[in-house]
Amino acid sequence: MSGPTFLDQDAAADPAAVLADVRAMIADVIGEEYVSEADITVDTAFYADLEIESIEFIALGEALQARYGEHIDFPAWIATMEVDDIIAMRVGQLVDHIVASLGGPRG
Amino acid sequence: MAELVVRDLRFNVVQMGPGDQPPADDPYAGHRLPVVFLHGLIMDNLSSFFYTIAPAVARTTDVVLYDLRGHGRTERPLDGYRIQDGVDDLVGVLDAVGIEGPVHLVANSFGGTIAIDAALRIPDRVAGMVLIEAHPAFEGWGDEMIEDLQDLVEGFDGPGIRDYLASGAPRSLKTMVRTCEELVTVSSLGDDLRRSRPTRPEDLATIDCPSILLYGESSDILDRAFVLEDSIPGTVLEVVDGCSHALLMENPHEVERLTVEWLDRQEARRAEERWRSEAARRGRVAAG
Numbered sequence: 001m002s003g004p005t006f007l008d009q010d011a012a013a014d015p016a017a018v019l020a021d022v023r024a025m026i027a028d029v030i031g032e033e034y035v036s037e038a039d040i041t042v043d044t045a046f047y048a049d050l051e052i053e054s055i056e057f058i059a060l061g062e063a064l065q066a067r068y069g070e071h072i073d074f075p076a077w078i079a080t081m082e083v084d085d086i087i088a089m090r091v092g093q094l095v096d097h098i099v100a101s102l103g104g105p106r107g
Numbered sequence: 108m109a110e111l112v113v114r115d116l117r118f119n120v121v122q123m124g125p126g127d128q129p130p131a132d133d134p135y136a137g138h139r140l141p142v143v144f145l146h147g148l149i150m151d152n153l154s155s156f157f158y159t160i161a162p163a164v165a166r167t168t169d170v171v172l173y174d175l176r177g178h179g180r181t182e183r184p185l186d187g188y189r190i191q192d193g194v195d196d197l198v199g200v201l202d203a204v205g206i207e208g209p210v211h212l213v214a215n216s217f218g219g220t221i222a223i224d225a226a227l228r229i230p231d232r233v234a235g236m237v238l239i240e241a242h243p244a245f246e247g248w249g250d251e252m253i254e255d256l257q258d259l260v261e262g263f264d265g266p267g268i269r270d271y272l273a274s275g276a277p278r279s280l281k282t283m284v285r286t287c288e289e290l291v292t293v294s295s296l297g298d299d300l301r302r303s304r305p306t307r308p309e310d311l312a313t314i315d316c317p318s319i320l321l322y323g324e325s326s327d328i329l330d331r332a333f334v335l336e337d338s339i340p341g342t343v344l345e346v347v348d349g350c351s352h353a354l355l356m357e358n359p360h361e362v363e364r365l366t367v368e369w370l371d372r373q374e375a376r377r378a379e380e381r382w383r384s385e386a387a388r389r390g391r392v393a394a395g
Contacts, residue, residue, distance in 0.1 A: 034278060051278040054154035055179045058121060062109045075123060079162055 013102035019095050025063045026091070029056050042092030072101040113199035119180035120200060121153060123161065124169035135374040138381070139168035140234050141210045142370065143201070145175070145218030149256060149287055152179025155215065159359035160366055164213070173200050177290050188299035190244055193221035194228055201232065209234035211373065213366060215355050216240050223306060226314045235373050236318040237366050240352050243331055245308070249301035256291045263288070311338035318342045319369045321362060323350030
């Protein structure tokens, strides 16, 4: 995959919109009975706060790939991390990665 | 997306692979067979392969991981848990993802039970097997499995456990207990395992695909490994030091190394066969 260029301006992302996307996907994967979208912030830790299960994290990855796969290779990104990094990951880190991969914040 | 309907059931399926960018140094790029992963019983799902050896295999070839019926994010019906149902599900998943030809199966524990039955019942779809701590369905296997599972479920009634599950327990533990109870005490899994046709060691002699057996040195089912080694033609047993039946979790790097090397050897052998048949064809053309 080639890096972002000036021609990628259309793909530049609004961090608030990406966060809203990610919150909806997390609530969908884990189930609204366990987590409400309103409770998910950039500081929410996937494991410590959401108690996300390994199989749910994979499902989230699939949902993200379906949404942003044109711009981001999530399995490759996850493969660069140690298990401890994945366990400690916060929602904000994921949002930052998506925003950066889409060509940086808009504006 | 990851959801496929197979035999009227929603299956959670994850596909990975090199896409159109296989590693430049892979001599078998474009010729490799797909690899399908089969996980273990009850407390297992596709994540045990997803987070261990599947990504290494997916660097060079297409891989398919799915949650077995009743497990992970696949639907949990009340019945259909005989070993032959597992094989029928495997065929259904392969058909659904458009894989018509043979595949390599990489299977852990109960996944190996299904893989062995698949090699016997649908040999045209099984090119080879990596059997990790496989549980062959020898006579009495179903009773043994269900007794262990009932002991596990009865353990949830121990002092204070129900209170803890109802209050402070992590969600993952609650999910695990619910999965166990629904499969063991509500579904027909126990009866289905008992009703499954047993595998006889003499049946194993008819398996003609290559295979490798990976077991931990302190595995409680190492005796089965020796029977499989004696019964399956051409198979090779690798015993990994310092590991138990939980070999895949205890030493994923060694399981990955052995699996990737074995798959490479199969592709080398297939490349040699392609070369020989091409040479023979050219010989015929030249002579004709």
